[in-house]
Amino acid sequence: MTKGQDRLKALMARGCEFLDSEVAILAGAMSWVSERNLVSAMSNAGGFGVIACGAMSPELLDAEIAGTKALTEKPFGVNLITMHPQLNELIEVCAKHGVGHVVLAGGLPPGGAIEKIKASGAKVICFAPALALAKKLVRSGIDALVIEGMEAGGHIGPVSTSVLAQEMLPLLAEQLPVFVAGGIGRGEAIAGYLEMGAAGVQLGTRFVCATESIAHPNFKKAFIRASARDAIASVQIDPRLPVIPVRALKNSSSELFTAKQREVAQLLDDGKVEMMEAQLQIEHYWAGALRRAVIDGDVEHGSLMAGQSVGMVTKEEPLAEIIGTLMDEAAAALERR
Numbered sequence: 001m002t003k004g005q006d007r008l009k010a011l012m013a014r015g016c017e018f019l020d021s022e023v024a025i026l027a028g029a030m031s032w033v034s035e036r037n038l039v040s041a042m043s044n045a046g047g048f049g050v051i052a053c054g055a056m057s058p059e060l061l062d063a064e065i066a067g068t069k070a071l072t073e074k075p076f077g078v079n080l081i082t083m084h085p086q087l088n089e090l091i092e093v094c095a096k097h098g099v100g101h102v103v104l105a106g107g108l109p110p111g112g113a114i115e116k117i118k119a120s121g122a123k124v125i126c127f128a129p130a131l132a133l134a135k136k137l138v139r140s141g142i143d144a145l146v147i148e149g150m151e152a153g154g155h156i157g158p159v160s161t162s163v164l165a166q167e168m169l170p171l172l173a174e175q176l177p178v179f180v181a182g183g184i185g186r187g188e189a190i191a192g193y194l195e196m197g198a199a200g201v202q203l204g205t206r207f208v209c210a211t212e213s214i215a216h217p218n219f220k221k222a223f224i225r226a227s228a229r230d231a232i233a234s235v236q237i238d239p240r241l242p243v244i245p246v247r248a249l250k251n252s253s254s255e256l257f258t259a260k261q262r263e264v265a266q267l268l269d270d271g272k273v274e275m276m277e278a279q280l281q282i283e284h285y286w287a288g289a290l291r292r293a294v295i296d297g298d299v300e301h302g303s304l305m306a307g308q309s310v311g312m313v314t315k316e317e318p319l320a321e322i323i324g325t326l327m328d329e330a331a332a333a334l335e336r337r
């Protein structure tokens with residue numbers, strides 16, 4: 001082992017112990033993409049795969065976990081969205097399968113959810129896109145944090161990864177394992193965040209074009225062609241309807257999203273829906289638009305959710321090779337220090 005590899009192993013030890021994996025890299029859950037094939041490939045490659053539950057019913061999640069277990073004996077996690085109307089049932093499905101790690105996305109979890117997951121013996125990981133929310137989550141007893149910057153693909157917060165890492169790692173890394181996400185495309189960046197105190201990292205965009213990913217060939221082609229500046233955040237058109245921005249490759253779907261926002265804002269104005277229902281409609285829109293692109297291959301009208309690291313995705317390759325490259329780059333960077 002080189003000095004750089006030794007150092008990398010030492011820096012990842014806490015994250016590996018927490019995840020029960022060989023490398024402290026999570027493949028962040030991506031709706032439609034992070035299903036049994038990608039998740040098992042990630043865990044088999046020594047990383048940590050996470051199933052994206054998204055809008056799945058408890059029955060579908062049950063089948064997806066069973067399907068993933070059939071493809072890997074290594075640990076993997078499940079990502080649940082806090083606003084899912086059947087969150088409790090989904091937690092029960094995870095508990096039934098003895099899932100070791102549940103990742104909660106979408107803001108502060110409803111009362112009792114964290115306790116319920118922990119009672120099943122699973123560890124709770126939460127997303128934090130800002131410091132105030134991170135502190136609240138830590139107080140509520142979660143086991144680890146993913147701090148995700150606005151360079152990431154999919155739904156994003158307002159602050160960049162580099163700033164979040166500087167704000168949060170010195171304050172929180174001693175209290176619990178913190179994984180850094182958003183905009184990571186190479187191992188040098190992984191080495192940097194580990195040295196700043198991160199327990200590990202989470203990547204999404206970099207794994208979309210893995211050979212094992214079931215994303216449609218058109219979706220993968222769009223990623224391989226795109227550069228960083230093509231991954232842009234959606235724009236809120238109506239101040240009364242706050243929508244969480246989504247980062248995706250630009251195409252005609254941005255206009256469709258504008259039209260959707262107008263339609264929902266009108267329903268709000270006419271008193272036909274409440275704010276909660278309005279926001280759920282927006283989330284359903286995204287789930288449908290992403291499916292159109294990932295599964296059906298409609299890269300013009302579907303949503304091409306992607307982070308700014310998309311420019312560093314240059315070919316389709318097996319997941320184990322992506323992990324190997326990231327680890328080599330990280331070790332070489334540490335060797336040079």
Ligand SMILES: Cc1cc2nc3c(=O)[nH]c(=O)nc-3n(C[C@H](O)[C@H](O)[C@H](O)COP(=O)(O)O)c2cc1C
Nearest residue numbers: 028029030031105152153154182183203204205307
């Ligand atoms: C296509 C796509 C779909 C995503 N879907 C979800 C999701 O359903 N739930 C979630 O918590 N995060 C989702 N994410 C975010 C990823 O889990 C991950 O945190 C993010 O991709 C990391 O940043 P990066 O894209 O810069 O690597 C998605 C990201 C992408 C690119």
